Amino acid sequence: MMSSNTTKSSTLRPLGIRKGQVELSHGSGGRAMAQLIEELFCTAFANEYLAQGNDGAVLPVPQGGRMVVTTDAHVVSPLFFPGGDIGSLSVHGTINDLSVMGARPLWLAASFILEEGLPLADLQRIVDSMADAARAAGVSIVTGDTKVVERGKGDGVFITTTGVGVVADDLELGGDRAKPGDAILLSGTIGDHGMAVMSQRENLAFDAPIESDTAALHGLVADMLASGADIHVMRDPTRGGLATTLNEIAKQSNVGMILEEASIPLRPAVAAACEFLGFDPLYIANEGKLVAICAESDAARLLAAMRAHPLGRESALIGSVQADPHRFVQLKTRFGGCRIADWLSGEQLPRIC
Numbered sequence: 001m002m003s004s005n006t007t008k009s010s011t012l013r014p015l016g017i018r019k020g021q022v023e024l025s026h027g028s029g030g031r032a033m034a035q036l037i038e039e040l041f042c043t044a045f046a047n048e049y050l051a052q053g054n055d056g057a058v059l060p061v062p063q064g065g066r067m068v069v070t071t072d073a074h075v076v077s078p079l080f081f082p083g084g085d086i087g088s089l090s091v092h093g094t095i096n097d098l099s100v101m102g103a104r105p106l107w108l109a110a111s112f113i114l115e116e117g118l119p120l121a122d123l124q125r126i127v128d129s130m131a132d133a134a135r136a137a138g139v140s141i142v143t144g145d146t147k148v149v150e151r152g153k154g155d156g157v158f159i160t161t162t163g164v165g166v167v168a169d170d171l172e173l174g175g176d177r178a179k180p181g182d183a184i185l186l187s188g189t190i191g192d193h194g195m196a197v198m199s200q201r202e203n204l205a206f207d208a209p210i211e212s213d214t215a216a217l218h219g220l221v222a223d224m225l226a227s228g229a230d231i232h233v234m235r236d237p238t239r240g241g242l243a244t245t246l247n248e249i250a251k252q253s254n255v256g257m258i259l260e261e262a263s264i265p266l267r268p269a270v271a272a273a274c275e276f277l278g279f280d281p282l283y284i285a286n287e288g289k290l291v292a293i294c295a296e297s298d299a300a301r302l303l304a305a306m307r308a309h310p311l312g313r314e315s316a317l318i319g320s321v322q323a324d325p326h327r328f329v330q331l332k333t334r335f336g337g338c339r340i341a342d343w344l345s346g347e348q349l350p351r352i353c
Helices: 031-044 086-099 120-137 192-201 218-226 241-253 268-277 296-307
Strands: 066-074 104-115 140-149 157-167 183-186 231-235 256-260 291-294 316-322 329-332 338-340
Touching: 031 120, 031 140, 066 086, 086 104, 086 120, 086 157, 086 218, 104 120, 104 218, 120 140, 120 157, 183 296, 192 268, 218 231, 218 296, 231 241, 241 256, 241 291, 241 329, 291 296, 296 316
Parallel strands: 104 140, 256 329
Antiparallel strands: 066 157, 104 157, 183 291, 183 316, 231 291, 256 316, 329 338
């Protein structure tokens, strides 16, 4: 467990973060585990709830609104990539799942599965990155768990994060609320995260650097909600990318969609990398973007609010919702044709988040 309920023994030597490695004893429940928790996790994540030191954190009940809970597992490979790492990604991903529900993120729980032999310096870097991301978002990591598996059975570290937030009583967002005539908006360029991870994994270099877009979106969402626009759906297009996310919504709402390829923001470097590697950017994972579906009459107002926020400067109106019993997501190409943007088939990029 990640708790401070075991007093650190004065006879224990410092962990030796720079030279040490994770050992099986760090998951044994004994002194070594208590020391790892105290010196690494509790120091980085320090807050009043974690300091309770019990098997669970006792949290105040938010007044006004409803609770939202989400959980996510992170198995990205490699652990470090341009623009981020598994630590910040695990915080951002869970915060964003809360945010697109319209919730204000409050607390996170984190569970670590560590592989024997993982350098403690790498673990320190990951934990510090998580702590920095949580502090920047105004969210506390209040409880957690730590396990260690044998060498060769864990690929470094896997992280599961659970988030708790609160959403206003009068706010209803969901994938089943899209209506024919609604506008589809996207908060920025697609494919940045997936191609950043892929370039690092394959040791590829491009003329223009590609960095992950990983970011916490709750501030952008707050500004969108404050605009007064009639928003029906928000979703972050992570695994499966934009096309798969829109197919999920189309299925839930029993509608179709028409997208304008020319309106979908895409960095030239990402487009070139996708073409070189044979990938379709519509299916590449994103970790700092969201899709919003709103009433057509409010599209301009919502787009202006999104573009006014630093994480939404490249927002665009990319299509519309249509009545369609087949629930097709269609793409009008730059060349005047039209094709189906179907669900992702198979696994285009495994271990991407």
